[in-house]
């Protein structure tokens with residue numbers, strides 16, 4: 248199977264990594280000829296338009312033939328200009344046609360740049376005490392030391408904890424395990440109101456921005472906020488002069504059945520971070536979209552945005568992003584995400600009837616997940632020693648389905664979820680095929696576990 252290779256470091260020491268040799272649509276093929284459905288959309292929630300679309304490679308090839316790299320401190324490139332125009336024309340809410348775009352390399356760069364912009368804006372506006380970024384527990388915004396500080400994914404924070412800047416966090420909007428042990432809607436959105444309490448505790452004069460994913464991805468196996476949540480967040484931010492940053496790195500570009508995740512709440516953020524689906528994995532590229540009025544403050548103060556990497560706005564990546572976004576529009580993929588998402592959710596609920604270890608099935612569009620529990624009636628999680636979500640992932644892979652395991656999601660050790668996000672091109676029969684493989688993978692794990700399950 249996989250050739251041992253002592254020089255390449257992979258993401259795990261204790262498992263084989265089959266070599267991928269070909270991809271097409273929702274399918275991946277390894278060197279031994281095995282076929283897999285890309286059920287998690289890469290690692291993860293990336294492959295919006297599916298694999299192997301020739302016109303994307305062609306667009307990037309044509310640009311690469313002209314040039315790829317250029318001295319970005321002194322020049323610009325046409326693909327970057329075209330891409331910015333297109334993105335602003337598609338931006339959420341009142342950002343549409345009233346925002347500007349900064350292009351960088353990865354989702355982590357985008358969230359880092361989003362908080363940099365928030366800070367620089369307040370400094371230039373003459374309010375330099377505003378520096379704090381409030382995040383949410385179980386939020387994930389990327390993998391640098393700075394970004395991990397305002398992320399709240401405990402299992403990934405522990406080792407590096409002494410190196411973080413101390414950022415305040417509020418509890419997540421997570422109805423299946425409400426942090427306040429309330430029920431929606433009687434809770435009157437305590438989870439959103441917690442933001443105002445935290446801003447007051449920190450002092451609004453110290454808080455620059457609040458950052459949140461419209462639908463929590465990697466940390467909670469997909470958890471959409473309840474109706475009204477982000478409207479309430481917006482009001483609180485406005486009342487306290489705090490910018491609202493929507494991390495749409497996973498949820499953007501149709502993934503949730505609307506073009507932007509935040510569209511489900513009819514709310515406009517001040518700054519949007521986007522990546523993954525913007526190039527569907529064909530090339531690294533990410534961006535922030537921010538209100539004109541924010542950039543104007545920097546412009547009026549002749550204060551260039553103090554961010555940027557050597558490969559920002561790479562011309563080949565911009566050509567790839569343009570081709571991906573156009574493909575997505577021409578093939579109505581946002582609508583397909585909505586329709587197939589409904590099909591998936593109905594299918595997952597049927598799986599719940601057969602599999603007692605599924606405690607919850609949830610999602611929006613083609614971003615969906617399962618939470619596994621030892622006893623459904625009490626929602627008791629499995630003991631971490633059983634490695635439940637890793638077992639599901641391995642079992643699914645054996646059946647030819649790639650899923651993304653979320654482990655330790657509740658408190659750093661407890662909590663087993665599976666995150667899924669197949670390409671938005673998936674057909675009704677391919678959804679059935681995916682659900683069938685998932686069904687078989689879960690059945691095998693249930694059999695393995697035997698009396699560990701308490702129905």
Ligand SMILES: Cc1ncc(COP(=O)(O)O)c(C=O)c1O
Nearest residue numbers: 353354355387388389460496497
């Ligand atoms: C919501 C969210 N923000 C940011 C990131 C970081 O993106 P990247 O891995 O491209 O740096 C991720 C990655 O999974 C993510 O899920």
